[in-house]
Amino acid sequence: MKTDRSSVLFMFFAQWFTDSVLRGDPSDRRKNTSNHDVDLCQIYGLYEHEACCLRSKEGGRLRSQIIDGEEYPDYLGVRNSNGEWHVKKEYSCLDLEGKVVRDKGLYPHGDTTWVRNALQGSFPNLPQDQLDKRLDKLYATGLERGNSSVGYAALSLVFLREHNRICHELSVRYPDWEDADERLFQTARLINICLLLKLTIEDYINHITGEPLFRLDTNFAETQHWYRTNWMALEFNLLYRWHGLVPDQLIVDENPVDASLYRWNNALLEEKGLAGIISTASAQPAGCISLGNNPDFLMGSEYQTIKMGRDFRLQSYNNYRQNFGLKKLRSFAELTKEIALQEQLKSLYGSIDNLELVIGLFAEDSQPGLLFGTLMLTMVAYDAFTQIYTNPVLSAAIYNSESLTSYGLELIKETTSIECLVRRNLPVGSSLLARLGVTPQG
Secondary structure, eight states: OEEEEHHHHHHHHHHHHHHTTTEEEEEEEEESSSOOOOHHHHHHHHSSHHHHHHOOTTTTTOEEEEEEEEEEEEBBBETTTSOOEEEEEGGSSSTOOOOOOOOOOOOOOOOOOHHHHHHHHOOOOHHHHHHHHHHHHHHHHHHHHTTOOOHHHHHHHHHHHHHHHHHHHHHHOOTOOOOOOOOHHHHHHHHHHHHHHHHHHIIIIOOOHHHHOOOOSSSSGGGTTTTTOOOOOOOHHHEEEOOOOOOEEEEEHHHHHHHHHHHHHHHOOOOOOOHHHHHHHHHHHEEETTOOOOGGHHHHHHHHHHHHHHTTTTHHHHHHHHHTTTOOOOSSSOSSSSSHHHHHHHHSSSSSSBBBHHEEEEEEEOOOSSOHHHHHHHHHHHHIIIIIIIGGGGGGGTSHHHHHHHHHHHHHHHHHHHHHHHTTTOTTHHHHHHHOOOOOOO
């Protein structure tokens, strides 16, 4: 099932965005291993020692390389004289396995077990020569799943290019900064995070609501009695399991590309370029968020979603409606117009009051012109306020010209969409090299 209301690009952004904050601790699913704030850890890492090894240490820029005139992240690994692939020494402190790493730790240089397991686990029948080709194209990223799909890699690439572009612009405007590399990096990172926060509100969230209801407002949150440090909620994690959006195939140049080829395969991004992947994803309708509309390769994740809600004994769907100021439903007929689904849910739960939160969220019919049912939409909008407007980089102490520079504030003001951000980070002939001052790497 497809929707004419949204695109695969929306799906890719949702996956990429939520992966940075909704990070369940594999050792205890009640915990979250993120920093509980939007911090662009997709390209900067979750910890400062990870950011340090992703930096070029020149002009504030992140490490990158030029391929066919376009900037891409640096490759994670290299092959030795015997042709054996291993992680580069400079990336040995990355949390490559998604574990909780609060202190700087070095991973064994040359150990490829983690990534081979990730690839072979996703594609158990992948021939060795194909596995080797994908290993060679893996990027050094801030998160362990940074190479998991071509859309994920493309969005990280957009913000990596933007970081390096901002560094160049700041270096031109402020040539006398002391400790220039450090100040350029930290300032560009703050500006980049603010750009993401604004676009999440004004482009992504407004797309979900179907109307331009929200805008980035940095003035009111600190004066509210509910202003507090963010804490990513379990319910927020579960409601974002939008597996129904994910397509079985990505249509590239009018040809279907199977999911096995757009996942863990950066060669596709390099072949089509950033513009090609973004435009392709923008043109293809996403799937529908509903029950029973999930790709086969995500059925395991679907099972874990339902299990997680049961393991932690969440309240019922109707109780959550009441908690969010909505009226409780009186029957399954009020939940969905699909007769077969009504009967199936009634046979499983008996009463609408017994319906689980997760099942109810995805069974509820969407309203005309909207992507979700009422409860899902209400909860997403609520989190837009409590999880984004309270971000510390939007506080009066940081969101000012002293921290962000007048250039940064103007850049944030004039950036109104993801499209705007992508367009200014596409190459124009060979001018990309001169603008960024980057030397192609082998």
